[in-house]
Amino acid sequence: MRNLSIVSFAVLLLIVLSACSNSSSGAEDLTMPDNPEDIKADITVWAWALEANYLEKDVLPAFNKKYPNINVTVEHIGVDQVYQKVSAGLSSGGSGLPDVFQVENNRIHSFTSEFPDGLVNLSEMGYDDHVDEFSASKVEGLQDSKGNLMAAPRDLGPVGVIYRTDIFKEAGVDPESIETWDDYIAAGKKVTEQTGKAFLGMDNEGLFRIMLQQQGAYFFTEDGKLDLTSKEAEKAAGVIEKMRDAGLITYTNNWDGQVAAMKNGEVATHPGAVWWSGTMIEQMPELAGKWDMFRLPAFEKGGVRAANDGGSALAIPSSSDKKVAAYAFVEFATTDLDSQIKALTNRGLFPSLLKAYEEPAFTEDQKYFNNEPFFQKFADTVPDIQPVNHAPAELEVRSIMQSEFESFLLENKSAEKVLKDGQDQAQQQTGLEVSE
Numbered sequence: 383m384r385n386l387s388i389v390s391f392a393v394l395l396l397i398v399l400s401a402c403s404n405s406s407s408g409a410e411d412l413t414m415p416d417n418p419e420d421i422k423a424d425i426t427v428w429a430w431a432l433e434a435n436y437l438e439k440d441v442l443p444a445f446n447k448k449y450p451n452i453n454v455t456v457e458h459i460g461v462d463q464v465y466q467k468v469s470a471g472l473s474s475g476g477s478g479l480p481d482v483f484q485v486e487n488n489r490i491h492s493f494t495s496e497f498p499d500g501l502v503n504l505s506e507m508g509y510d511d512h513v514d515e516f517s518a519s520k521v522e523g524l525q526d527s528k529g530n531l532m533a534a535p536r537d538l539g540p541v542g543v544i545y546r547t548d549i550f551k552e553a554g555v556d557p558e559s560i561e562t563w564d565d566y567i568a569a570g571k572k573v574t575e576q577t578g579k580a581f582l583g584m585d586n587e588g589l590f591r592i593m594l595q596q597q598g599a600y601f602f603t604e605d606g607k608l609d610l611t612s613k614e615a616e617k618a619a620g621v622i623e624k625m626r627d628a629g630l631i632t633y634t635n636n637w638d639g640q641v642a643a644m645k646n647g648e649v650a651t652h653p654g655a656v657w658w659s660g661t662m663i664e665q666m667p668e669l670a671g672k673w674d675m676f677r678l679p680a681f682e683k684g685g686v687r688a689a690n691d692g693g694s695a696l697a698i699p700s701s702s703d704k705k706v707a708a709y710a711f712v713e714f715a716t717t718d719l720d721s722q723i724k725a726l727t728n729r730g731l732f733p734s735l736l737k738a739y740e741e742p743a744f745t746e747d748q749k750y751f752n753n754e755p756f757f758q759k760f761a762d763t764v765p766d767i768q769p770v771n772h773a774p775a776e777l778e779v780r781s782i783m784q785s786e787f788e789s790f791l792l793e794n795k796s797a798e799k800v801l802k803d804g805q806d807q808a809q810q811q812t813g814l815e816v817s818e
Contacts, residue, residue, distance in 0.1 A: 476701020
């Protein structure tokens, strides 16, 4: 019995010493080993929808060939759930968080602002070596106020005007003749008169945001002040008001309504991001060959004809105790060329890695899109996309402006009042200073 007690005490002492040893070993060594096989860990990734499928089915097989000792579990979670769980985890000091999670550009600053130490500084882990491989607008949107990269760039949403080739032909409109928003309105009047169809559908403030970025402006100034009544905002809202007053816009209610309007031939154009292509191919197969794209019209002839709508990134919570393995996965998923091409061809996700645009998948003609190099046309706009400030209050302000544009579309509210009321509400709700 005495011998058993001695053995039990020895085992207990060993456990205690082991625990002390672990706790005293300090933080994880963040040095990336030369040999990928030296990294051994199990990591968890949170992502949603197409990006989750991309990471699990397109990235993992290739990743595990290079890193055979990193076991990755991709958990498919809804976008709202990801943000709720990440916010809760960061609030509790990192409890329950994964090793990697998907985050959109317009959300990253809400996390870095509220939890400045909550995410791993990828610049410190070496990701700055890749920065020049991406468009500047994408990278700048993921940096903190000191220029540190807090998430790795993944997909992008370059914008163009997607249009029905058969409707344009019926109306006798040459898409190449549309260079400015005035040209677009003139073409719209001709289409509506000749075909009886609306020229575009709207249900929110999306086109307004696109037009702001096109001018290098946004809801916020670079120093974070509200900027909803700027001259750029007046120009953007003014153009949309001209479209509404000319009877070019049909109210589409929501996402499903917009899809239905395009599928049913109710609209001739859709100023939108390239990721619409996936929805169109999947939900409108009968319209193959009847769609094409021309660049976003400029405000003045020769002006900028590019903007971005959407796109996500991959971030690593500081609470992860497997940062090296997590970084290896993030770096691979965002910079491996073959994976980026699979993201486009298998999921319709448009890479932000510039060298991907030189691949045949971009330059070859797309049967669905009028046998034209559809993706290359969007890729050509990427260098002209202006960086903007997606401030922490972005979602609050977007919600306010969405309500304002619903009133604009349904109640004939003036563009001037939309901007003023939107700014007043945003100031009241966010407490942000207004730009002079």
